[in-house]
Amino acid sequence: MSDVVKLHYDVDGDNFMAAGEASSTVKNVLKRLGFGEDLVRRAAICLYEGEINMVIHANGGTIDVSVSPQTIEMVLQDQGGGIPDIEQAMQEGFSTASDRVRDLGFGAGMGLPNMRRYADSLEISSEPGQGTRVTMTLNIAPA
Amino acid sequence: MGTGITIGQIQKLLGARLLCGETMLGTEVHSACGADLMSDVLAFVKEQSVLLTGLLNLQVVRTAEMMDMKCIVFVRGKVPDEAILTLAEARGIAVMSTDCRMYSACGRLYAAGLVGLE
Ligand SMILES: Nc1ncnc2c1ncn2[C@@H]1O[C@H](COP(=O)(O)OP(=O)(O)O)[C@@H](O)[C@H]1O
Ligand SMILES: [Mg+2]
Numbered sequence: 569m570s571d572v573v574k575l576h577y578d579v580d581g582d583n584f585m586a587a588g589e590a591s592s593t594v595k596n597v598l599k600r601l602g603f604g605e606d607l608v609r610r611a612a613i614c615l616y617e618g619e620i621n622m623v624i625h626a627n628g629g630t631i632d633v634s635v636s637p638q639t640i641e642m643v644l645q646d647q648g649g650g651i652p653d654i655e656q657a658m659q660e661g662f663s664t665a666s667d668r669v670r671d672l673g674f675g676a677g678m679g680l681p682n683m684r685r686y687a688d689s690l691e692i693s694s695e696p697g698q699g700t701r702v703t704m705t706l707n708i709a710p711a
Numbered sequence: 712m713g714t715g716i717t718i719g720q721i722q723k724l725l726g727a728r729l730l731c732g733e734t735m736l737g738t739e740v741h742s743a744c745g746a747d748l749m750s751d752v753l754a755f756v757k758e759q760s761v762l763l764t765g766l767l768n769l770q771v772v773r774t775a776e777m778m779d780m781k782c783i784v785f786v787r788g789k790v791p792d793e794a795i796l797t798l799a800e801a802r803g804i805a806v807m808s809t810d811c812r813m814y815s816a817c818g819r820l821y822a823a824g825l826v827g828l829e
Pocket of ligand 1 (some may be wrong): 617621622625626646648649650651657658662663664665674675676677678679680681700750
């Protein structure tokens with residue numbers, strides 16, 4: 569597989585119940601590309617947490633995934649309120665989620681820590697009022 | 712890991728109603744996880760096959776899907792709606808509902824050899 573596979577999704581910020589559809593599709597594509605279960609699951613966890621964040625914290629955004637022979641790169645871009653203090657946001661348990669979101673099973677402040685744990689690299693750039701860009705890369709182990 | 716039990720045995724142990732996934736009753740599973748916070752489930756990348764939860768929405772199925780889980784047990788008699796069952800069915804995930812509360816449901820399964828992952 570020497571081609572680069574590129575995928576693009578728009579994530580609707582108004583529909584919490586539809587959140588995760590893009591992650592589900594990407595997971596299936598990665599599975600079909602023949603990657604190992606563990607790598608696929610790690611990518612799915614990272615993307616799903618990121619997708620949920622875009623919906624609950626930023627009113628939606630876009631996801632771009634590109635798969636090269638070496639890496640799976642996932643970029644999540646939104647135009648939401650941004651993250652004022654990224655270091656604080658990365659801490660386990662830190663969350664600004666509403667009670668409504670908590671009742672839905674999210675907002676435990678574990679999303680970004682999970683993403684950091686399971687991506688080989690996680691980069692976040694964000695300006696208050698300008699949105700957030702999250703880039704996660706997973707390395708594909710040579711076969 | 713524990714010895715493994717079938718999804719059918721889980722149904723019996725919990726006196727649960729199977730709501731979808733009849734063809735999976737013979738499938739053997741080896742570990743489970745009980746949680747109402749989906750990020751807690753997602754924090755653990757190792758294979759966990761059964762999710763017990765008191766949370767009732769579509770993201771429970773999404774979470775199970777991301778984790779390659781095979782069975783969702785709704786505790787405290789919660790009954791999922793059609794959308795939840797349709798998605799679970801499409802993803803090949805068995806769904807059941809038990810009147811047991813979370814602690815008892817987990818206890819019964821653990822005692823039967825279905826361990827958690829440390
Ligand atoms: N895309 C985003 N836009 C704005 N804020 C975000 C975004 N992603 C995360 N955050 C902020 O970072 C915090 C921590 O995120 P996370 O670890 O996923 O926990 P949770 O989503 O459970 O609150 C969030 O509560 C929110 O304040
Ligand atoms: Mg989150």
